[in-house]
Amino acid sequence: MPHRWGMAVDLDRCTGCEACVVACHAENNIPTVGADEAARGRAKHWIRVERYWEGEFPDVRLKFRPVLCQQCDNAPCEPVCPTYASSHTSEGLNAQVYNRCIGTRYCANACSYDVRFFNFFNPVWEKPLHLQLNPDVSVREQGVMEKCTFCVQRINAGKIAAKAEGHEVRDGDISPACVQSCTANALVFGDLNDPDSAVSRLSRSPRGSKLLEDLGTEPKVTYLERDAWHDAGDPRRG
């Protein structure tokens, strides 16, 4: 059976530490754009931690939500691409084929989650910062759209390693950079086609929901809501 990669995000674990954000930069050769371009809304963060205020002081709450490409099964970004640069892989990823992309930015317009980032300029790594670049990931040039790949380079490396060792890919063998760094183990990655994988089990949680799921995009990222505490006398408490 082919793999179908997905993620679960346990918001009850997420602390908003943003280790995932910098880990993604380091892994995927995401350039910094500088203050001026950032002020124009051109900063690139394939994963970001959104935060939502609820209530007013002093009864105020703040909720974090890491948002990355939801790798939709019914992805709005794909049918709008005139060059098939945004396309669906056999493992369910919303791939972006950089050398097909002609920079129409239709996909970013269509995306419901605002997770696609356009290269308005050629990326700059002031020397010798370029020595850190990950040779497994291509650098994107001016005029090209880029987005989260679920660290497809790590997925491919994991599959090759498993094949070399003569076994199937096991649950936990492959971790995207954000998942590997996640300090509270809030992010869980794996194969949704394997009903026993950790991500499949979490995706079935009663706390689970999809982001903007009524749009019908069929995301493969499941968010598990924050849990509540029940006092000792409360029968709901375990």
Next chain:
Amino acid sequence: MDRRNFIKTTAAAGASATLAGCGNPETQLIRFIPEEPLFPGIATWKPSICPLCSAGCGLHVRVMDGEAEVVRNGEKGLLKMGLAKKLEGNPQHPISHGKLCARGQAGIQLTYHPDRIRQPLRRTGPRGSGPFQEISWDDAMADVLLRLNAIAAADQQKTLGFLTRRLRGQRNVLISTFLKEFGAPPATLFEVFSDDVLREANRQSFGFEQLPTFDLARSRYVLSFGADFLGTWNSPVAHSVAYGEMRQGRPGVRAKFVQVEPRMSQTGANADEWVPVKPGTEGILALGIAHVIFKANLRTPSAAGRAGDRIDGWNTGLQAYTPEAVEKRTGVATARIERLAREFADNSPAVAIIGGAPLAHTNGIFQALAVNALNALVGSVGEEGGLSFTPHPDTGTAQAGRRGLRELAAEILSSSSSPVQVLFLNDANPVFGTPPAWRVAEALAKVPYIVSFGSFLDETSLIADLILPDHSFLESWVDDVPESGTALSVASVAAPVMRPLHQTRSMPDVVLDIGRQLQRPVVLPWNNYEDMLKAAFAALADKSSNWDKILENGGWWSTASTGPSVNPARVTPAAATLQADPQFDGRAEDYPFHFLPYASQAFLDGSLAHLPWLQELPDVISTAMWSNWVEINPVTARDLGIAQGDAVEVRSVHGTIQAPALISPGIAPDVVAMPVGQGHATYTRYASGRGSNPVSILADLTEPVTGALAWAATRVGIRKLDNAAPTTPLIVFAGALREHEERHR
């Protein structure tokens, strides 16, 4: 002989011919031949240690081959070498558990930073003006030796000063030994956000002068007083790993987490219940909770033992801390105090945490002792789900005769001839990180000769006369003995993961070299730092580990917790009557707001503001990048006519700064807060001249027992600056799903 060994041999011969007499092994060509073969495109993983904060996380560094442009002996060339590509947590390490925070992930940019100092620099212009000249290591060493020989010849060895961030492990041993053998006083330690108050309180309450370790994973109730333990305080990665388990790691059990603080921190945002409290009254609330626990007969005062004895009136039931009285002083409602007390006593194991701003008040020791007593009362000390102390830590403090920076600066300013003739600076930027009343810049200007080991030109390195740039941590032998974050005994160590990019030298090796080359040599028993580490680790009790194995693992750690929970051997001094109420600088009528500077998520105390990934990291509360801001409650902002992004002037008795306003519901109406980290006058192309520095308007109030800066005790006034745009605008990470209005996109 294969090709590799052939090159090694010939290189060694060449090196000994051209570099004879050069004592540092890293300058010899033989070091540039990789010990192990690297295959193009194949990654290897090497252990290292993150040096960015005091947690001491173990790392795994991904190394791949690449070509670096280097300069060696004045000649440019392309060097094929292993290059660090990514930092991850070391999965075996007891602190990091395979995880790494945002700052640690960005630490790799320290090595590849375009503005790193690439070889020794000698100042050529007037101090602080900037011009430096690149010089050779031989000339640089000659300069230092000249100065040190001069003070030794005049029998003025005690005029050698060493100013550093807190050092641990063998670096601490080396510097302490060198200074002692030379005849100099112990090093002066400096950190903006020092934890000395908590260490002193823990010594008094429990007999351990160190930061505590929390067993959050097995706790059922966590009551935190202002500690940003998931973000910037103590051991954030270890805390976060355990926090995830505390929330969802135990089927059917989910702990409650309550955070008490006047401004919602990243940690506070995760709390089940957030309790705003008047600044500096956290300890009073803790005693109010204890009072209720006594009153309801949930525990008896004597259960707290020695930690309770430290508190006035503890053993008579804390009569002054009735919930009604505590409500008046803290602003927390009586019913809530009573409920929190019952929950805290009923849900065992429970643990209380204090750290950060509550200890940075004039009553810091009282606040810490109050929370310590609360922990002892519910029996959380040394117990599962409570707090404990990492066995055999190295806190780097215990040394008689150590002067604080504030005293040192005062001493220099008050004497006609500076008591410090030569000053070494290591990993500390006090010109940026001290309040103006300490007059540190003025004091340093009186020191005749300053030598910095800095890798970057910051405000303090800029006034140095000579810069001897250190290797980055990835290029050095590194070691650490964590103070907290694990119940195991840990000593981390790692070899360099890559060759030096620039003509830098490791600080410990330079110090050893200086010692050897002095006219009256200070000969320490180690040829180089690697030998020193090897000797230190050979002395470890565990015979099952050999040096190679230790290096492969990234350190040595015990398999089971061995530490006692309370150290009965140490005698504590008699309890002094401690001031329970905080004092503030500035009259409330003129300066109506409490000013809360806080360690920023990206930059901590500002030492990481030069890393571009962290500048462009959207702060998780404000989503701001490349900027700093002043957080204001919406009601306060409305009253003062301030809107998001407006330029706001923040004024204390000691100075005025300006920053854009960030309207935030998570801050009390009488408090304004600013992240520390921006506002560098000079700190590489990424941080220079960006934003303003809240430390520059702080009052010189201290906690009297430890002398630590009470950085949360300043009062300020704010006003909107009409017709003025902020000098550094508020830049937020625009995105369709977030609440902020999008800027033109």
